[in-house]
Amino acid sequence: MNEQTLITVKDLSVSFGATPAVKNISFSIKAGKVLALVGESGSGKSVTARSLLGLSGGSVTASELSVCGQDARALSDRSWQKIRGNSVSMILQDALMALDPLRPVGREIGDGLKEHTNLSAKQRKQRVLEVLESVRMPEPELRARQRSTELSGGMRQRALIAQALAGNPQVVIADEATTALDSQLTALVLSQLRALKDQGRGVLMISHDLAQVAHLADEIAVMRQGEIVESGSAEQVLNDPQHEYTRKLLHAVPSGVPRYASLSSSGETQPSSAVGVPASGPLALAVADLSKSFGKQSAVDSVSFKLPQGKTLGIVGESGSGKTTTARMVLGLQKPDSGTVELLGERFAPGSESQRRKLREHMGAIYQNPLGSFDPRYSVGQLLADALSRGKSKRASEYRGQMEQLLEQVELSTNLLGRNPRELSGGQRQRLAIARALAPQPSVLVLDEPVSALDVSIQATVLDLLDRIQLETGTSYLFISHDLSVIEHMSDNVAVMHNGRIIEQGDTTEIFGAPQQEYTKTLLSAMPRLR
Amino acid sequence: MSRTTKICSIVVIGIWLLMALAPSLLAPGDPLAINPTEAFAKPGFAHFFGTDESGRDIYTRVIHGAGDSLAIGLAATALGMGLAIVLGTIAALSPRWLDEIILRVLEALYAIPSLLMALLIIAFTGPGVGPAIVAVGLSTAPGYARLVRSQIRTLKNSEMLEASTVLGRSTWLKVRNHLIPNALKPLLALVTLGIGQAVIWAAALSFLGLGTPPPAPEWGAMLSAGRTYLHLAWWMSLFPGLAIVAVAVCATLIGRALGGKVKSL
Numbered sequence: 001m002n003e004q005t006l007i008t009v010k011d012l013s014v015s016f017g018a019t020p021a022v023k024n025i026s027f028s029i030k031a032g033k034v035l036a037l038v039g040e041s042g043s044g045k046s047v048t049a050r051s052l053l054g055l056s057g058g059s060v061t062a063s064e065l066s067v068c069g070q071d072a073r074a075l076s077d078r079s080w081q082k083i084r085g086n087s088v089s090m091i092l093q094d095a096l097m098a099l100d101p102l103r104p105v106g107r108e109i110g111d112g113l114k115e116h117t118n119l120s121a122k123q124r125k126q127r128v129l130e131v132l133e134s135v136r137m138p139e140p141e142l143r144a145r146q147r148s149t150e151l152s153g154g155m156r157q158r159a160l161i162a163q164a165l166a167g168n169p170q171v172v173i174a175d176e177a178t179t180a181l182d183s184q185l186t187a188l189v190l191s192q193l194r195a196l197k198d199q200g201r202g203v204l205m206i207s208h209d210l211a212q213v214a215h216l217a218d219e220i221a222v223m224r225q226g227e228i229v230e231s232g233s234a235e236q237v238l239n240d241p242q243h244e245y246t247r248k249l250l251h252a253v254p255s256g257v258p259r260y261a262s263l264s265s266s267g268e269t270q271p272s273s274a275v276g277v278p279a280s281g282p283l284a285l286a287v288a289d290l291s292k293s294f295g296k297q298s299a300v301d302s303v304s305f306k307l308p309q310g311k312t313l314g315i316v317g318e319s320g321s322g323k324t325t326t327a328r329m330v331l332g333l334q335k336p337d338s339g340t341v342e343l344l345g346e347r348f349a350p351g352s353e354s355q356r357r358k359l360r361e362h363m364g365a366i367y368q369n370p371l372g373s374f375d376p377r378y379s380v381g382q383l384l385a386d387a388l389s390r391g392k393s394k395r396a397s398e399y400r401g402q403m404e405q406l407l408e409q410v411e412l413s414t415n416l417l418g419r420n421p422r423e424l425s426g427g428q429r430q431r432l433a434i435a436r437a438l439a440p441q442p443s444v445l446v447l448d449e450p451v452s453a454l455d456v457s458i459q460a461t462v463l464d465l466l467d468r469i470q471l472e473t474g475t476s477y478l479f480i481s482h483d484l485s486v487i488e489h490m491s492d493n494v495a496v497m498h499n500g501r502i503i504e505q506g507d508t509t510e511i512f513g514a515p516q517q518e519y520t521k522t523l524l525s526a527m528p529r530l531r
Numbered sequence: 532m533s534r535t536t537k538i539c540s541i542v543v544i545g546i547w548l549l550m551a552l553a554p555s556l557l558a559p560g561d562p563l564a565i566n567p568t569e570a571f572a573k574p575g576f577a578h579f580f581g582t583d584e585s586g587r588d589i590y591t592r593v594i595h596g597a598g599d600s601l602a603i604g605l606a607a608t609a610l611g612m613g614l615a616i617v618l619g620t621i622a623a624l625s626p627r628w629l630d631e632i633i634l635r636v637l638e639a640l641y642a643i644p645s646l647l648m649a650l651l652i653i654a655f656t657g658p659g660v661g662p663a664i665v666a667v668g669l670s671t672a673p674g675y676a677r678l679v680r681s682q683i684r685t686l687k688n689s690e691m692l693e694a695s696t697v698l699g700r701s702t703w704l705k706v707r708n709h710l711i712p713n714a715l716k717p718l719l720a721l722v723t724l725g726i727g728q729a730v731i732w733a734a735a736l737s738f739l740g741l742g743t744p745p746p747a748p749e750w751g752a753m754l755s756a757g758r759t760y761l762h763l764a765w766w767m768s769l770f771p772g773l774a775i776v777a778v779a780v781c782a783t784l785i786g787r788a789l790g791g792k793v794k795s796l
Binding site: 353377 | 689690691693694695696697698699700701708709712713716
């Protein structure tokens with residue numbers, strides 16, 4: 001394979017007004033190679049990628065910016081249009097948002113060809129089918145006529161990649177193309193990217209998670225605050241990181257890290273199990289034969305599990321496997337068709353809300369999007385006061401001491417009390433949600449994808465916080481996630497859900513070490529690992 | 532909307548409030564004082580807005596009429612909105628059959644033009660300030676109620692409400708602390724628009740002789756009285772008419788400014 005350099009960037013800077021987003025970075029993308037740009041949100045990765053398409057929206061300067069043999073520094077909008085889709089194209093992040101729900105995907109894919117080529121309608125149709133076949137879309141002729149809403153998640157992802165490939169580009173940019181996908185879809189996208197590389201195209205992969213890029217990247221560049229702090233061959237960066245920040249990112253990946261070991265800082269040892277938990281006592285949570293169907297569709301099918309006090313049960317599965325419906329029934333937000341939920345040995349569901357209410361203080365919930373669970377009119381202080389006062393008194397001053405204690409417990413500054421949660425960062429918001437859930441001193445927390453919207457480095461600090469709280473207070477966690485590596489790190493026991501059923505459950509090390517079910521094995525083989 | 536427009540609207544509404552709360556400050560005279568010798572005087576230094584057929588000073592009467600129009604505008608909107616909150620909340624939170632019944636009733640009421648409904652109510656109660664308030668209030672309620680209902684229905688299924696349920700809040704606390712305040716916030720702009728509308732309707736009822744009875748100074752009633760002498764004394768109708776227009780336009784402008792602000796939040 002020839003080592004032709006497709007894109008060369010030297011001293012690229014992008015700024016928006018007076019704020020620099022990217023500062024003097026240099027890299028190159030070679031044919032048949034994958035370059036991964038890794039860093040947390042706001043580090044300038046996406047701006048860098050977009051400036052390769054002339055879409056950065058800021059003012060771009062560089063001593064060299066050559067895109068497929070053209071000097072791209074002084075290109076007009078028209079010339080950029082010729083590059084986009086033809087020489088360089090981008091796989092977008094969200095398949096549901098990026099495809100027009102009202103048009104057949106075949107036409108969406110063919111649009112670029114109409115613009116860039118002289119192919120006849122018939123030839124274009126042929127080309128669309130070719131690309132759909134190349135991404136292994138099942139029944140391409142049928143799918144090309146369907147709209148994106150009629151396709152499954154996996155097919156949509158394939159269509160999105162096909163769209164990027166229609167113009168036969170030399171360079172493909174994948175901007176967080178695997179983020180927020182469950183493990184099987186992630187595996188699908190990664191295998192597609194590998195195929196692109198094998199076809200001799202250059203690939204630029206952008207991710208906040210080193211584990212996602214570890215197996216595909218030939219070279220890795222780590223970005224932080226607009227600068228590349230470290231770059232080199234993948235092997236070198238992953239095995240012998242030079243910069244402290246790279247080490248931090250590597251450390252933040254939870255797969256293979258033992259229970260309670262810190263992800264955000266190294267060398268810290270914590271006791272191996274929670275303190276202050278009675279050895280014998282009622283189970284924190286006992287769920288028996290829980291079932292729920294919507295119409296004829298069975299969402300959850302006789303799910304049973306037990307959660308001892310001070311322990312964590314991880315529920316893992318793809319999207320649509322019934323995890324969230326299970327969580328909602330456990331929380332008494334959805335009435336089960338059959339089955340029971342017992343909280344600390346007392347009947348919690350089914351039953352009337354008024355009977356349940358006195359038990360409510362023993363169980364809290366954390367959601368994926370904390371902002372949606374806050375009253376938009378409330379400041380941080382009001383939110384906590386509302387939780388502490390059980391909604392009765394609105395005078396925040398009475399609870400000042402307790403509020404500060406809660407904020408300290410979740411490692412937030414007490415200066416934030418007067419702020420609106422909208423002004424906080426994603427990690428801070430999730431900490432606030434945890435603080436609020438802890439206010440009534442619950443025995444059980446139900447966490448539904450609590451870190452899925454966070455960068456790996458922020459995720460590490462939130463997971464460490466959850467560990468610490470569990471050790472200090474003996475709170476039990478029902479931890480729901482699609483992310484196997486997070487589940488592996490956080491759980492004492494794991495339940496694997498598939499099509500509404502728990503197909504396998506048991507000790508975490510046993511399930512991850514020697515899975516019995518075929519489905520669990522495929523899930524685990526699709527899991528991106530560093531170690 | 533430009534800054535100047537906003538400032539002008541606020542100034543006009545401010546003057547209106549001042550007129551309503553302390554009319555004697557701006558017009559020390561008696562709005563009911565009759566002086567037949569000065570009947571139909573043209574606007575001038577003695578009488579800024581001229582006088583009417585009985586020699587009453589139009590300027591004084593316009594100022595003193597602000598109180599009634601403000602009272603009717605605010606009270607009618609408050610009544611309509613209050614009723615709407617109760618009906619809308621009940622409809623949104625009740626089981627489907629009750630929701631359907633309330634909705635059908637609201638739709639039936641909504642189908643009748645508001646002014647016609649107000650006339651219908653006055654036909655039962657007889658004319659007067661109180662009946663005018665009730666009539667305008669009741670006729671605006673169905674429209675508001677449908678909005679409150681849809682707002683609360685959206686909020687009812689939000690994660691915010693679920694979080695509140697998980698924290699163990701009773702239905703009443705959820706309604707009081709989260710549902711109603713959040714449902715009303717986007718309606719604030721609409722309420723301001725509604726006040727301007729209510730002022731116009733109150734004037735319309737008085738114009739038809741169904742609101743404030745003469746000789747009390749009320750803009751609609753004054754407009755109506757001036758109609759007879761329109762060829763002779765245009766000022767009798769012009770100035771009360773301008774007052775109605777100014778207040779209604781400014782309330783609308785402020786409402787739209789608020790609406791833009793709510794959207795940007």
